[in-house]
Amino acid sequence: MTDQTWKDILQDKIRADWAREIDIFEGQMHLRRQAKIDEKVFAETRLRRGVYGQRYDNKQRHDGIQTQTLDFPTDLTKGPDTAWDAPGMQRIKLPYGGLNIEQMEVLAELADEYADGILHVTTRQDFQYHYIHIEDTPDLMRRLAAVGITTREACGNSVRNTTGCPLAGVCHDEAFDITPYAQALSDFFLGHDDVQDFGRKFKVAFSGCEQHACGLVKMHDLGLLAQTREIDGETVRGFTVYVGGGLGTVPHQAKVLAEFATQEELFALSQAVARVFARLGEKKNRNRARLKFLVAELGIEEFRRLVHEELETMPHDPRWTDYLVDVPEHKEAPVKQGFALNGVPVSDEFKAWYRTNVYAQRQSGYSVVTVNLPLGDLTAQQMFKLADIAREYVGDNVRTTVEQNLVLRWVSDADLPAVHQALTEIGLGTPGAGTIVDITSCPGTDTCKLGIASSRGLAGELRNRLAATSASLPDAIKDLKIKVSGCFNSCGQHHVADIGFFGNSRRSGNRKVPHFQVVLGGQWHDNAGSFGLAVGAVPAKRIPDVLDAITNRYVAERERGETFQDWVTRLGKKEVREMLKPFTDVPQFEFDPSFYSDWGDSRVYTIGDIGVGECAGEVVSLFSIEISKAESEHFEALIAIDDGDYELADQRAYNAMLLAARALVRTQFLDVGMDADSIVEEFRTRFYDTKIFFDKYAKGKFAKYLFNRYEKSLPRYDVDTAHQIADEAQLFIEACHAAEGRVNGLIAS
């Protein structure tokens, strides 16, 4: 029990730069409460901390009869049409899905204290909490940061979580373990200057092999496929670099940018790709702003040329190769010796689980156990118990997967029955991981503003039905992948499923009916090798029947060894459509009203609750994002004055001026350094000497505040000097705003 805040309690446990970042965000929240930060700018800054909106945060919700207005206590907003008090979502990045025991326990704690008691694993190996209040987010971030987890850039127009195969390091087929590379590149990109000015999100994935699915590199903006080559008698590590992949409304297969980039070349090449995207990517039309459109428009040859051109002009960064020192150090250690299972009697339940949830590692005597999470969800209590299981059997060798499960690596084979028993006791011993029962789904209309139909409702229904019959399912369909998205944006990755569904709606009379578009023949393996085709929309309530019809017919008609994808191709789109036809009719409301509500939602269905997604919100200029940091720093200066720490106030005020100057410089020159010398020099040359900074009345006066402080520290630290420097910083920031406005023609000179 304590009067101390979480900030006080954790101050020695958080990396200084991360602690600073969170303080800045907290300051920006305060400024937003005072309406001193524009709501669009604030929205982007909070997205870049993983603080997301949720459905109904526009204060409107249809209750099945009428739209109700949600009267939150304040009118304050956290973004355009986004109520401050409305529950939101917090996304948490885990590079390559890596987790340790301490992190598991803290994640569990936070679910209880700030969310609805549930942790949710996403299709990009993140965790998400739902129903979070924004006021709780700084402490939530601090508690995560204290155990090495950041939420920075989990959302927003920047580099999202870097995913990687959950079998990296233990896989039989990998070229090498991509884990240290995924971590290092994730660290390199985090907060990097060159990833702050994208028009949309940017997703990175690593894969250790070509033929399996795990990394899905071919559907990412930047996909890195581990390769080795023999060069001059030495085995050289590198990557095939893919660019411009992505699902979304219209999926694009990634193109090969480089057949083989060495590990020494990887970071520079990746950074060059980011710079080209920032420079040339679409920023006005959000629907065309992903990298895939730029690559498609330019063609891969031209894109490659531009990347190489960028490589030649980019300032050198020692971090491109510094990370290689740590790569050989990366080793996972089992906590127990690996022994064979050795004929010990086991139950039928164990056998069923073993068949689907256990992968024999290449390291003899060890296996990877997949913990099958229903719809990617688990409770805080389950997570605590899972941490105990990890502690006993595998140590810190836990990862999330893009199939919304968890894996425990380095389980001694002799311990498998005990692990199965322990998992069963906490409700996590369900077999069927990676099979047709293990359905992936995005949040859909449960919480997403863009959701059109209930993907989780459908996924839950299909899961229940398939689980009930799983023992008798024909072998031919047991391993089919089913994925469900709530809309066409494919967060559920329906394009790469054997059988995919995405939500839409159709009219019946003067009512709307939830439907799902059926997408068949996607290819999960070969790193998301190809995409399925939409073959027709079916009422949501008929989807289980459609699934039965499709799978029954496949089983009956498939030729020997014919894959589902090949069968769909052989059948042809026309015939598939015919197959769906009996299921497309919608009975009149009076005869069967159940069609007019969605799975798991008893309300009469409406599309009125669909809002503007924050992943497709308006682009905020780089200048706006960067000057908001200066404003936060200035705010911190004022806090320091209140606390009587005048020296700190001076430091903050001066830093605020430097950040503001840098924000202005970066409108012309992106590669200005972070040091005061570089910033002041560039500012002076580009904006003061040219008089661009001058306004009609004050001329260059406010620039002198920066120059004076740069040349000379304050003579003393007291309340007067602190106030003065803070005032000067405020005026300088305002002058930077005005200068930027004049340059962009928004303000008359």
Place this chain on the structure above:
Amino acid sequence: MSFNPNRLAVKFFTADETTIDLAQSVTVMQRWIQSHTVDGLLIDVIDYKHVPDGPGVVLIGHEGDYSLDQKNGELGLLYTLKRDASVSEFTGQLALSLQRALQAVQALSKDRTLKKPQFVTTDFELRILDRRTAPNTLEGLALVQNAVTRIFNAWGIGIAGLESAEADPRDVLTLRITAEVDLATVSEKFASDTVLA
């Protein structure tokens, strides 16, 4: 030091032999939103019945959530107070949570769709969802036990039992409290503490 947890929850358990169709409870809670059956700004219903021993079905509100919670395999009505400006101290938070939980219990026990499930309202579980102010330690337990005892004395409600109900120190501090009377019959005793003076 004043005790003012960030979040707390109160749970009344179903009576023996009582079962509730959670799928139907989704419909019931959606109806509560339509007709403002329970207090608070009611936002949405989320279905977690697929999660073993999980939150079951949750009616998300701004000030607090109402859920048919199944933690530890024990079904009950849980009210989680999250943020309510009308109460600022533990006394008011506890009073408000009990009042709202009892309101929901009453609504459920009259609901024909759910076959009028019955609840035990002499016992309840109190969870303090704030590890900073009340960690699940002996010290935290003593703090909360003393606070609850003081409050119930002030209300004139006797306590027959007040025990820790969660042994895992990582989990939230949880008490099982048995009153000497049926709380549903004496709710007027804590009604005045449900709002700031």
